[in-house]
Amino acid sequence: MTRSGRAVVVGASMGGLLAARVLADRFDEVVVVERDTLPATQQPRRGVPQGRHTHLLLGRGREVLEQHFPGFTSEVVDRGALVGDLTGRGRVFIRGGFLTSFDSGLDCVCASRPLLEQVVRERVMAMGNVRVLDGTDTLGLRAVADRVTGVRTRRRDAPDEQVLDADLVVGAAGRAAASVGWATELGYPAPTQEEIRVDITYVSRRYRRRPGDLQGDLFLAVTPEPPGVRAGAVLAQEDDLWIVTLIGYLGERPPEDADGFRRYAASLPTRAVADLLGDAEPVGEPAVAHFPASRRRRFERLATLPEGYLVVADAISSFNPVYGQGMSVAAEESLVLARALDEGLAGLPRRFYRAAATVVDMPWTIAASSDLRFPQVPGERSVQVRLLNAYIARLLTGARRDPVLARAFTLTNNLMAGPRSLLRPAIAARVMVGGSRR
Ligand SMILES: Cc1cc2nc3c(=O)[nH]c(=O)nc-3n(C[C@H](O)[C@H](O)[C@H](O)COP(=O)(O)OP(=O)(O)OC[C@H]3O[C@@H](n4cnc5c(N)ncnc54)[C@H](O)[C@@H]3O)c2cc1C
Numbered sequence: 001m002t003r004s005g006r007a008v009v010v011g012a013s014m015g016g017l018l019a020a021r022v023l024a025d026r027f028d029e030v031v032v033v034e035r036d037t038l039p040a041t042q043q044p045r046r047g048v049p050q051g052r053h054t055h056l057l058l059g060r061g062r063e064v065l066e067q068h069f070p071g072f073t074s075e076v077v078d079r080g081a082l083v084g085d086l087t088g089r090g091r092v093f094i095r096g097g098f099l100t101s102f103d104s105g106l107d108c109v110c111a112s113r114p115l116l117e118q119v120v121r122e123r124v125m126a127m128g129n130v131r132v133l134d135g136t137d138t139l140g141l142r143a144v145a146d147r148v149t150g151v152r153t154r155r156r157d158a159p160d161e162q163v164l165d166a167d168l169v170v171g172a173a174g175r176a177a178a179s180v181g182w183a184t185e186l187g188y189p190a191p192t193q194e195e196i197r198v199d200i201t202y203v204s205r206r207y208r209r210r211p212g213d214l215q216g217d218l219f220l221a222v223t224p225e226p227p228g229v230r231a232g233a234v235l236a237q238e239d240d241l242w243i244v245t246l247i248g249y250l251g252e253r254p255p256e257d258a259d260g261f262r263r264y265a266a267s268l269p270t271r272a273v274a275d276l277l278g279d280a281e282p283v284g285e286p287a288v289a290h291f292p293a294s295r296r297r298r299f300e301r302l303a304t305l306p307e308g309y310l311v312v313a314d315a316i317s318s319f320n321p322v323y324g325q326g327m328s329v330a331a332e333e334s335l336v337l338a339r340a341l342d343e344g345l346a347g348l349p350r351r352f353y354r355a356a357a358t359v360v361d362m363p364w365t366i367a368a369s370s371d372l373r374f375p376q377v378p379g380e381r382s383v384q385v386r387l388l389n390a391y392i393a394r395l396l397t398g399a400r401r402d403p404v405l406a407r408a409f410t411l412t413n414n415l416m417a418g419p420r421s422l423l424r425p426a427i428a429a430r431v432m433v434g435g436s437r438r
Contacts, residue, residue, distance in 0.1 A: 003028050003129070005167035008151050010138045010179060012038060013048050014327045015313025016172030017120045018334035021068050023170070024127040026341050031164060033153055037135040038121070042079075042114035044287075047174075050321070052287035053204045054233045054245040055113035056219065059086060059106050059414030061328030064335060069123040073109050076119050080238030081111035084218045087410055091214075093222045093270045095396045102403040104410060110218045110236045112243065116327070133164075141169060141182045141309060148186075148309035168345060170337075171311035175295060175318035179311045191302055195293040196368045196379055198320050202289040203254040204245040205261055207280040209236060214276055222268050223322065224249055226374045231322060232265060232273045241283060244273065247322060250376050256286040294320045294367055296360060300353040310349040312337065317360045320371055325363040328415050332359045362418055388419070391431065395422060398434025405430055 007023040009016045012034035023030045036047040044051040057065070065072045077083050084090070086108040092099045109116075124130050135156045142150040142163055150165040171179030184190045214220060214234065224231040229249035237243055246254035246264050254264045266274035296317040299305070313330035333356050340352040369385045370392075371377050392409075399405040408427050411417035421427070 005029075006031065006165065007168045007170065008033060008164055008166035009170045009172055010151060011047075011172035011174060012036075012121065012132055012134065013172065013174065013313075014117060014120065015174075015315070015330040015333075016170070017117070017124050018064075018068065018330050019170045019172055019312050019337060020124050020130050021120075021127070022334050022338040022341070023168070024124070024130050025338070027167070028129060030130040031166075032124075032130065032132045033136050033138050033151065033164070034132055034134045035137050035156070037156075038132060039114075039118075042112065042118035044114055048113070048117070049287075050289055051113040051117070053113070053202050053289055053321070054235045054243050055116065055327065056221070056233070056235060056324035057109055057111075057116060058324055058328040059108070059411070059416045061331045061415075062107065062109055063416070064328070064331035065120065068331075068334070069120065072119065072123070073107060075123075076109055076111050076115060079111075079115060079119065081109055081115060082218050082236045082238075083107050083109050086414070087406065089217050090219045091217050091221070091272070092410075093220070093272065095223070095393055096225055096269065097397070097400040098270070099396070099399050099406045099409065100401055100403055102406060104407060106410075106414070106416075108218065112237045112241075115238055138173065138178075138182075140185055141306075143186050143306060143308075147307045167308065168348070169309045171309070171315055172313050173311075173315060175314040179315045180297065183306055183309060186306060188304060188306055189302055191297040191299045193298065194296045196320070196371050196377060197293040198249055198291070198371050198374075198377060199251050199293075200291045200320060200322070201248045201253045202245050202291065202321070203247075203256050203261065203286055204243055204289075205256075205258070205286045206283040207242045207244060207277065208283055209240045209242050210280070213242070213280075214272070220272055220276075221322075222270055222273060225269055228269060229374075230254075230264065230268055232268050233322070234273055234276060242276070242280070244277065246273075250374065256288060258282050261286070291321055294318065294364075294371070296364055298357075299349075300357040302353075305349045305353070307347075307349065308345070310337075310352050312356070316353075316356055317364060319363055319367045323363065323367045323370070323413075325367065325415065329359060329363055332415070363415060365419060366413070391422070395427070395431045398431055402430055402434045405434060
């Protein structure tokens with residue numbers, strides 16, 4: 001592939017790094033501008049506060065990371081992460097019961113979010129033509145006529161504004177409106193946005209991991225069952241730790257102190273998290289995150305877009321984190337970006353946004369329709385959404401015993417198969433039989 005020109009990426013989190021990965025194959029030089037001073041080892045950082053919370057990498061995300069960085073899973077495991085069968089060593093309590101356990105043949109890698117990001121960052125930096133300007137704020141865009149020609153930046157330790165010229169600027173500054181605002185400051189319209197308000201609070205604590213915990217499983221997810229508003233997740237990670245996240249929906253806030261945390265765990269629809277916490281030793285301080293709403297920005301519907309500028313990942317769509325979709329969607333969008341780039345820079349933003357919208361459709365449908373089961377969540381419940389939810393409820397009842405149904409659900413939930421695959425006649429027949437037996 002011939003490379004030419006310079007691409008600038010704003011944001012060195014998962015979305016920005018994965019974009020940089022594909023840009024590095026197509027540009028002479030890729031400069032990633034990051035506000036934080038990046039740590040040399042894996043540790044949470046200010047610009048990615050969610051790094052202190054459970055981050056599950058879905059099956060599809062891991063597949064794409066392997067494609068971009070061959071040997072990614074083994075490298076993360078060499079640094080202390082754990083790997084195990086997605087359904088053989090991971091348990092999901094959903095709609096009132098556990099999915100049946102079976103060997104899926106699919107790996108799940110269990111690690112802290114900072115470790116995942118560190119390995120991705122090192123692999124991207126090793127490409128040779130990528131450099132990171134950290135400790136540097138992006139202030140806005142530079143444009144000539146209808147084309148973005150660079151970014152305005154300022155080092156955090158210096159007063160002067162700099163301009164960094166670019167043939168393409170990719171905004172990966174996260175879900176806040178900053179990178180969208182940079183285009184509107186130039187006079188371009190803002191995209192319409194859709195929101196599903198869930199008003200979630202995450203409280204996460206780490207505990208020392210002991211042999212025999214969770215009967216040898218590596219993760220556990222407890223999803224809420226409306227009208228219940230409590231949920232939880234447990235994930236093994238490096239350094240012999242568990243990260244345990246308790247989640248409150250719709251304004252509910254789990255306590256941060258160790259005793260209150262245990263009591264909250266005991267109030268979940270299964271005792272599995274409370275049993276794990278029992279007399280487990282807490283490590284470090286709790287972390288809290290609020291997540292008001294899933295948000296999708298409809299860039300693909302804009303009539304006018306500047307050439308030379310596009311945004312990716314959470315800047316397009318950020319999902320209720322309980323579904324664990326963000327990093328995997330960022331990964332999938334990097335593939336879409338690569339394909340759009342192969343057709344040249346002219347018209348790139350429109351091509352990219354159209355293709356990215358089809359990537360976002362599936363996770364958005366999964367998250368939105370599931371959250372709309374809560375009567376308090378504002379939003380239209382179309383006939384399609386109500387039918388889908390009723391069907392999934394029935395499928396999940398069957399999936400407590402039937403590995404074929406559990407597998408079909410797991411593949412969809414891990415973004416490895418579309419929701420339509422759940423409607424295949426072979427699956428629908430089992431849903432009708434298995435789903436009716438309680
Ligand atoms: C509580 C929580 C839990 C989550 N759990 C999961 C999970 O289990 N699985 C999963 O796949 N996803 C999860 N996610 C989502 C996931 O973290 C994101 O989807 C993923 O990080 C991709 O986001 P991003 O790169 O677009 O933006 P972010 O991760 O928000 O990163 C934005 C980057 O841009 C930098 N930046 C911002 N503004 C500027 C500026 N002006 N100049 C320079 N740099 C700037 C920031 O410092 C940061 O590095 C979770 C999210 C939250 C909030």
